[in-house]
Amino acid sequence: MKRHQFLAVTAAAAGSAIAAPALADGITLPFEPGERALASFPQKRQLIVLTSRPVQLETPFGLFDGGEFTPNDAFFVRWHLPEVPTRIDPATFRINVRGAIATPLALSLDDLRTKFEAVEINAVLECAGNGRGFSAPRVPGGQWANGAMGNARWRGARLRDVLARATPQSGALQVRFQGAERPALPATPQFLKSLDLAVATDPNVIIAYSMNGADLPVLNGFPVRLVVPGYYGTYWVKALNDIEVLSEPDQNYWMKTAYRHPKTPNNSVAPTDTGYATVPLTNLTVRSFITNFSDGARTGAGPVTIRGIAFDGGTGIRSVELSTDGGTTWNPATLGPDLGRFSFRRWTAPVTFTAGQRIVLASRAVSNAGEQQIKRWNPSGYERNEIETVAITVNA
Amino acid sequence: MKPALLAAIVALAALTSAVNQARAAQKPVSITLPAQNTTFRDAPGVEVARKDCLACHSAEYVVQQPALSKAQWTAEITKMRAAYGASIPDADTDALVAYLLAQNPGKK
Numbered sequence A: 001m002k003r004h005q006f007l008a009v010t011a012a013a014a015g016s017a018i019a020a021p022a023l024a025d026g027i028t029l030p031f032e033p034g035e036r037a038l039a040s041f042p043q044k045r046q047l048i049v050l051t052s053r054p055v056q057l058e059t060p061f062g063l064f065d066g067g068e069f070t071p072n073d074a075f076f077v078r079w080h081l082p083e084v085p086t087r088i089d090p091a092t093f094r095i096n097v098r099g100a101i102a103t104p105l106a107l108s109l110d111d112l113r114t115k116f117e118a119v120e121i122n123a124v125l126e127c128a129g130n131g132r133g134f135s136a137p138r139v140p141g142g143q144w145a146n147g148a149m150g151n152a153r154w155r156g157a158r159l160r161d162v163l164a165r166a167t168p169q170s171g172a173l174q175v176r177f178q179g180a181e182r183p184a185l186p187a188t189p190q191f192l193k194s195l196d197l198a199v200a201t202d203p204n205v206i207i208a209y210s211m212n213g214a215d216l217p218v219l220n221g222f223p224v225r226l227v228v229p230g231y232y233g234t235y236w237v238k239a240l241n242d243i244e245v246l247s248e249p250d251q252n253y254w255m256k257t258a259y260r261h262p263k264t265p266n267n268s269v270a271p272t273d274t275g276y277a278t279v280p281l282t283n284l285t286v287r288s289f290i291t292n293f294s295d296g297a298r299t300g301a302g303p304v305t306i307r308g309i310a311f312d313g314g315t316g317i318r319s320v321e322l323s324t325d326g327g328t329t330w331n332p333a334t335l336g337p338d339l340g341r342f343s344f345r346r347w348t349a350p351v352t353f354t355a356g357q358r359i360v361l362a363s364r365a366v367s368n369a370g371e372q373q374i375k376r377w378n379p380s381g382y383e384r385n386e387i388e389t390v391a392i393t394v395n396a
Numbered sequence B: 001m002k003p004a005l006l007a008a009i010v011a012l013a014a015l016t017s018a019v020n021q022a023r024a025a026q027k028p029v030s031i032t033l034p035a036q037n038t039t040f041r042d043a044p045g046v047e048v049a050r051k052d053c054l055a056c057h058s059a060e061y062v063v064q065q066p067a068l069s070k071a072q073w074t075a076e077i078t079k080m081r082a083a084y085g086a087s088i089p090d091a092d093t094d095a096l097v098a099y100l101l102a103q104n105p106g107k108k
Helices: A061-066 A109-114 A159-166 B003-024 B046-053 B070-082 B090-103
Strands: A023-028 A035-040 A046-051 A056-058 A095-099 A105-107 A118-126 A149-158 A174-179 A192-196 A206-211 A225-227 A240-246 A260-262 A278-280 A287-290 A297-299 A302-311 A317-323 A345-353 A358-367 A389-394 B029-032
Touching: A095 A159, A105 A159, A109 A149, A109 A206, A118 A225, A149 A159, A159 A206, A159 A240, A287 A358, A302 A317, A302 A358, A317 A345, A345 A358, B046 B090, B070 B090
Parallel strands: A095 A240, A297 A389
Antiparallel strands: A023 A035, A035 A046, A046 A056, A095 A105, A118 A149, A149 A206, A174 A192, A174 A240, A206 A225, A260 A278, A287 A302, A302 A345, A317 A358, A358 A389
């Protein structure tokens, strides 16, 4: 591993300001160019710096071996616009509900906590571009490895309950969300995302004010973010402060142009394909990962338990299999506790390593809907879910 | 460390953190973001790259890209201009593409 050091210069502001610790380090991801800084941003442990502006931080993959839930201070960060909120006053924060409704609302955090039933749900948040750096052929965009995901226990108020209080008009079609992030230039489109009304009123969709039993970190959207279990992170609008009910389909850039995938089988195309239709991406693809060995690791001979995680877009995991020969033969893994159909599901599989062996581990999951992990390609590097391999050398 | 002990420590830390944060939640919370540490490397066209790219995003977004072709870099510049409203003058395009190709070689 190539290492470099630098000093992250911070000015500790007065009062309750949370300043970044000073020392940072580096890591090299397994694609070119893979050099990344590791740095501790406010309320975060050392994470991989994708970009510092807008703030985008990746969870180092080994942290996923720690259990079903990703600690808040290790949770990945992906803002779209450079001006992210850095000072939030929970006492004056309001969520405005407006548009094609009968009763406009301006909800305080207290309103959200006290006037609506609190619900909890375990759900994976994954960036649609998670693993984009592994695309073959490579594609432009944020060059994430596989750490742009995490699982948390979210607590908040149902969006449907909030919408019910506002009473959508009969022609209501979609609900559009905006948070506190802002562009640097007036000409840059504001970050807006929309859900069809039927999705927005699903009882699992919540406005979350708690993450793993604590406040959300500022960089994960404090004081509230939208949680859309089973859907990609692009819809989980952070620092949510504006909800607009629409009676026409949303035509804004982030729905009409960005975050769309080919309307083709498996949403996959060949690099030479053109002229195909696209639609907004929605649900997570089924994935599985080995978490206690990393590619290129050396280990000792003898019996060992392979550990990993699996998840899908909201049907739950039916089965996981492990291969020790790069995917030629497969054996069933044992699934861990079921923490809900939107959650990470742990799995284990026993293997015995023989001295001097070179082993290629691979895992594959099948969802309760029968979805499998497949090789796919699209020009945005979205929805990667191919079978990942981990090559290991057993000491002689 | 024994898993049970580790779990207990993690649980205690989470509880402490939850209590602290719940208390803090009533007061304004502010964070100070660290300085940007990645810069564009010196080469012909670097001034154009600084002026046109860094207005909206840090240099990592550029230097971390894989080896892109001239057509791909040109498409990125067009996207920044057309989709994100970047004020990149047409006259800058050639110098910018040349710089971007040179700073991340591997493809022509």
